Amino acid sequence: xxxxxxxxxxxxxxTAVLAAVTAACGSGGSGASSDGKxxxxxxxxxxxxxxxxxxxYEAANSNVKITHRKTGQGNPHHQNLFTKLGAGSGLADIExxxxxxxxxxxxKSGQFNDLKEIGPADVRADRWLQWKTDAVxxxxxxxxxYGTDIGPLAMCYRKDLFEAAGLxxxxxxxxxxxxxxxxYFEAGDRYVKATGKPWFDSAAQIFxxxxxxxxxxxxxxxxxxxxxxxxxxxxxxxxxxxxxxxQSAKLVAWSPEWQNGFKQSAFATKTxxxxxxxxxxxxxxxxxxxxxxxxxxxxxxxxNWGGSYLTVPKQSKNAKEAxxxxxxxxxxxxxxxxxxxxxxxxxxxxxxxxxxxxxKTNDYFGGEKVGLLFAEQANKVAGAQYKxxxxxxxxDNVIAPxxxxxxxxxxxxxxxxxxxxxxxxxxx
Amino acid sequence: MTxxxxxxxxxxxxxxxxxxxxxxxxxxxRHRLTRxxxxxxxxxxxxxxxxxFAITGLFPLLYTAYVSLFDWELGADETPFIGVENYVxxxxxxxxxxxxxxxxxxxxxxxxxxxxxxxxxxVLLNTALRARTAWRMGVLLPYVASLVALTIIFGDLFGxxxxxxxxxxxxxxxxxxxxxxxxxxxxxxxATMVNWRWTGYNALIVLAAMQAIPRDxxxxxxxxxxxxxxxxxxxxxxxxxPTLIFVIVTSTIxxxxxxxxxxxxxxxxxxxxxxxxxxxxxxxxxxxxxxQSQDLGYASAMAWVLFLIIIxxxxxxxxxxxxxxxxxxx
Numbered sequence: 001x002x003x004x005x006x007x008x009x010x011x012x013x014x015t016a017v018l019a020a021v022t023a024a025c026g027s028g029g030s031g032a033s034s035d036g037k038x039x040x041x042x043x044x045x046x047x048x049x050x051x052x053x054x055x056x057y058e059a060a061n062s063n064v065k066i067t068h069r070k071t072g073q074g075n076p077h078h079q080n081l082f083t084k085l086g087a088g089s090g091l092a093d094i095e096x097x098x099x100x101x102x103x104x105x106x107x108k109s110g111q112f113n114d115l116k117e118i119g120p121a122d123v124r125a126d127r128w129l130q131w132k133t134d135a136v137x138x139x140x141x142x143x144x145x146y147g148t149d150i151g152p153l154a155m156c157y158r159k160d161l162f163e164a165a166g167l168x169x170x171x172x173x174x175x176x177x178x179x180x181x182x183x184y185f186e187a188g189d190r191y192v193k194a195t196g197k198p199w200f201d202s203a204a205q206i207f208x209x210x211x212x213x214x215x216x217x218x219x220x221x222x223x224x225x226x227x228x229x230x231x232x233x234x235x236x237x238x239x240x241x242x243x244x245x246x247q248s249a250k251l252v253a254w255s256p257e258w259q260n261g262f263k264q265s266a267f268a269t270k271t272x273x274x275x276x277x278x279x280x281x282x283x284x285x286x287x288x289x290x291x292x293x294x295x296x297x298x299x300x301x302x303x304n305w306g307g308s309y310l311t312v313p314k315q316s317k318n319a320k321e322a323x324x325x326x327x328x329x330x331x332x333x334x335x336x337x338x339x340x341x342x343x344x345x346x347x348x349x350x351x352x353x354x355x356x357x358x359x360k361t362n363d364y365f366g367g368e369k370v371g372l373l374f375a376e377q378a379n380k381v382a383g384a385q386y387k388x389x390x391x392x393x394x395x396d397n398v399i400a401p402x403x404x405x406x407x408x409x410x411x412x413x414x415x416x417x418x419x420x421x422x423x424x425x426x427x428x
Numbered sequence: 429m430t431x432x433x434x435x436x437x438x439x440x441x442x443x444x445x446x447x448x449x450x451x452x453x454x455x456x457x458r459h460r461l462t463r464x465x466x467x468x469x470x471x472x473x474x475x476x477x478x479x480x481f482a483i484t485g486l487f488p489l490l491y492t493a494y495v496s497l498f499d500w501e502l503g504a505d506e507t508p509f510i511g512v513e514n515y516v517x518x519x520x521x522x523x524x525x526x527x528x529x530x531x532x533x534x535x536x537x538x539x540x541x542x543x544x545x546x547x548x549x550x551v552l553l554n555t556a557l558r559a560r561t562a563w564r565m566g567v568l569l570p571y572v573a574s575l576v577a578l579t580i581i582f583g584d585l586f587g588x589x590x591x592x593x594x595x596x597x598x599x600x601x602x603x604x605x606x607x608x609x610x611x612x613x614x615x616x617x618x619a620t621m622v623n624w625r626w627t628g629y630n631a632l633i634v635l636a637a638m639q640a641i642p643r644d645x646x647x648x649x650x651x652x653x654x655x656x657x658x659x660x661x662x663x664x665x666x667x668x669x670p671t672l673i674f675v676i677v678t679s680t681i682x683x684x685x686x687x688x689x690x691x692x693x694x695x696x697x698x699x700x701x702x703x704x705x706x707x708x709x710x711x712x713x714x715x716x717x718x719x720q721s722q723d724l725g726y727a728s729a730m731a732w733v734l735f736l737i738i739i740x741x742x743x744x745x746x747x748x749x750x751x752x753x754x755x756x757x758x
Contacts, residue, residue, distance in 0.1 A: 085502070111503065252695035253696060396698065401704065408609035409609065426721065
């Protein structure tokens with residue numbers, strides 16, 4: 001057992017020999033404090049809505065003391081996660097992992113605890129939507145994370161622009177336009193013809209959900225790159241065809257110009273995970289209130305974009321206690337509280353039928369019952385596509401730039417060449 | 429004190445045989461301390477720099493060289509030794525050569541105009557202006573402002589669809605430019621950010637050197653009937669040579685390590701440097717390899733190659749500047 005002075009000495013010593021990366025210099029798995037309490041650190045990013053829950057847990061479990069390490073953005077949080085995995089020390093007892101980084105984490109699944117083994121026995125896989133749990137289960141059946149929230153996909157569209165272009169605009173009427181991807185691109189052609197303006201924000205924002213609906217991703221289950229034989233070529237042609245017909249506003253997602261595009265009415269539809277509603281409201285601003293609408297339909301079925309997991313790295317010295325806390329945090333009752341606090345959409349089947357969620361409405365989107373709508377969309381997600389270790393890298397650094405190159409004037413065939421070469425290089 | 433000691437124990441002094449056995453005990457401890465002090469404390473005084481440098485500079489440098497010989501994936505269970513394979517891959521990696529060309533292009537577009545403008549600006553600031561200090565402080569302002577904030581503002585200005593510069597171009601009847609898509613124009617945009625930030629800073633360094641040039645040299649030249657232009661080329665430039673060498677070498681080092689500007693010029697902060705890597709620099713590619721592809725061995729090899737390239741180019745610049753700025757004299 002360590003006392004407080006030893007802790008101070010450790011800090012001093014670690015500061016002094018900053019460069020010498022030693023195993024002793026981590027704050028992860030901090031063990032027990034002098035008063036016999038179990039100290040648990042939890043590292044999250046953005047807003048998980050856990051602040052009040054930590055207090056509640058500490059009150060109910062007097063032997064536990066929780067330290068919260070909160071990073072503003074996802075990117076630095078995960079950078080830190082991978083660096084400290086590499087260093088072999090310094091991680092928190094519970095580390096949050098976002099879906100976009102999950103393939104990289106799964107590739108290093110040996111450094112995380114199997115929660116089936118160390119977690120409380122009463123936590124069963126049917127707590128979550130099946131695809132949510134499947135995505136975090138390794139090939140040999142280990143569960144390395146408990147699901148927190150998800151981002152089920154629906155379609156957001158501009159009611160006023162649809163009306164002006166002579167398209168149906170009420171949430172029921174538009175569902176036919178968003179039934180399949182063919183119907184979606186066809187409606188896009190009608191819109192472009194009527195207004196001369198683009199239909200969607202950028203090609204990558206369409207390609208990614210289409211790709212994720214396919215049975216086989218960039219890699220097969222043996223981690224062999226199959227980009228030349230799976231459905232991606234077909235999807236590529238559909239999307240770049242739409243680009244050639246003027247459907248893309250060519251605005252890279254998250255860029256200042258993209259944000260501006262919402263204000264400028266640069267496009268009429270947006271692939272819309274649950275958390276995107278807030279992004280649209282923030283970017284489009286009050287002058288577009290009532291213009292945007294959302295409907296419980298998504299071309300080709302359903303889809304998911306975003307959402308996280310809680311993992312317990314093997315570095316943790318209190319893995320059992322950490323797993324207990326993670327299990328408690330991801331229970332439906334707690335996740336609903338987090339939803340009420342910060343709007344993180346729950347991934348637990350029981351939470352998806354709770355009245356707090358189903359009665360949630362959104363004023364900016366015309367008072368739509370968005371809780372019910374996205375719960376419905378969450379149940380439409382078919383299954384978890386297998387992701388290889390380099391999946392995220394191919395998506396961000398190969399597909400997205402190649403689609404942008406096509407939007408900037410490269411031919412679709414040359415763009416596909418760029419994809420194949422880039423993917424091969426990344427997979428090497 | 430020292431002299432006393434040396435003389436007492438020097439060769440010229442006869443030994444003192446009867447007390448030889450306990451001679452050491454006879455030298456007062458304070459004297460011995462003083463001797464140690466004189467011998468070693470200078471090293472102690474300069475030690476903090478060298479110790480810190482060894483920890484934060486030399487060790488990472490050597491460790492990077494070590495890492496570059498392995499297939500070192502961040503967080504992997506095994507990191508096999510592969511010798512120079514990373515360097516061989518690098519030599520045949522199109523993306524690396526593309527990044528190197530981008531880096532050199534942005535470097536020439538920034539450092540070249542920058543030094544010329546800085547010298548001219550310094551000449552202007554060296555004349556009898558009203559509110560001279562205000563002007564001199566003014567050119568330093570871009571340097572004081574936060575680099576990230578500046579880059580984001582410039583990124584907005586150079587926005588292809590809603591950017592102000594394109595609006596201005598259109599207003600004056602020119603074609604709009606896709607600052608993101610076109611390789612050459614993206615380099616111009618990035619070089620503009622670098623120049624905006626560093627020109628004033630370099631101008632002040634040159635100005636300081638200019639003011640150290642003795643007035644009587646100019647007076648003699650005026651008596652000889654030399655024009656202002658002749659004075660500039662025959663007196664100012666040659667006497668600025670050491671400073672120019674400093675400015676050029678530091679801007680070479682900075683220019684070849686350019687990272688923040690292209691990183692934040694990308695619309696959503698990606699490390700690709702554009703859709704076809706058209707403005708990805710070497711450091712950006714290195715960052716991408718190391719921390720996104722998690723291939724630390726490869727990134728380390730790239731770091732070392734860049735290190736050698738910088739030394740080579742800085743050396744060439746040093747020689748060139750010495751020769752060019754020197755010819756005015758003769």
